[in-house]
Amino acid sequence: MTSSTDSLARELGCIACGATYAPGYRLECDACGGLLELRYDLDTLRARGPALLTGAGFWRYAPVLPIADPAHRVSLGEGATPLLECPRLARHLGVRRLLVKFEGSNPTGTVKDRTSATAVAAALQFGFGATSVVSTGNAGSSIAAYSARAGLRSFVFAYERASAPKLLHMSATASDLILYKGVYDDLIGLWDRLVEERLFFDCGATRNPYKHEGKKTLAYEIAEQTGWRTPDVVVAPVAVGEVFVATARGFREMQAAGWIPAAPRMVAAQAARANPVVRAFRSGAALAPVKIGYTVAEGLAAGDPGRKGEWVLRLLREGKGLAGDAEDDEILEAQRTLARTEGVWAGPTGVATLAVLAKLLAAGALDPAQTIAVIVTETGLKTEAALPSRAGTAFDEASLRRLVVERLRTA
């Protein structure tokens, strides 16, 4: 009988041509260069049901993750993030039931810790001594932290304009932090050649099926936290598409295994200044790169999501999904609203989903009687923004009392 700590990963399948491979070190299809996805023993998942999951935290989902040896399963306590009932925010938006999956409570403050766990575990599994990523900040500090935890070198190539908190975090955790000038797309082309030479393990978001897989646990956690009565709608962000694709795949996997009756309708959220997937979805055309401007949602600044973006579009079209985008001022408004109504302080990249949901509800594009879950991907504590006024007041007892009493009289 399968032990609950065994991985049920059985093959890598090409999503473009259908070729299959035994699970091993492979970043794309040999036959056509297409993206690969991991596939699992559905018969065992069906037969054993959710009782297959044991233990706590992220590696509770080891049966549906691709890491065979428990000794390779690196952890900093990621996952098991709260799925918060948000009644005040629901009233504010005019929706019956709203759930926020808050990923800011992960060890480095972002959803990326889920993929860092499987990426670094896979680097160990395939015998690599070093990892690498090209990052604007969040991915860099997360991969660096998990690599340190696993005793691996980490080559973190970070954009020279990364925010100060992110830069501090990366410089503390990365064995090798290298700042680069110029355009991400140019560097990534050179970096990919080093991946081909296996100088380090690919911890980027574009094609590694092992890294990608960690974010699937988002879907499993949401299903478990709702007692296997999944929300009607799940709103996920799209930059390159990793969170969206992995979450959608997780729900489909559970549906195929009979763990949930239906997969939720997926909504893809982008920043209006970096919205190639939304444009293609609206026009019905193929995905085309867009020239992007600066957006406060720095983690969503991808103008050319490539093949993974095409995968997002395919999942949206197959699953009757929906896509929307939000302007920077709308994203910052959503950030303040979430903080004031529910006490959750998230970064702009994280709340873009909420801003998009507010717009879709206002436009009548979603049924407000449904249960809607929103994935909020990052803490606000690593954001660099203008500070409120630092002007202080000197008090005596009377003036202090007067201030509080007067404030309490106002609504």
Ligand SMILES: [Zn+2]
């Ligand atoms: Zn193929």
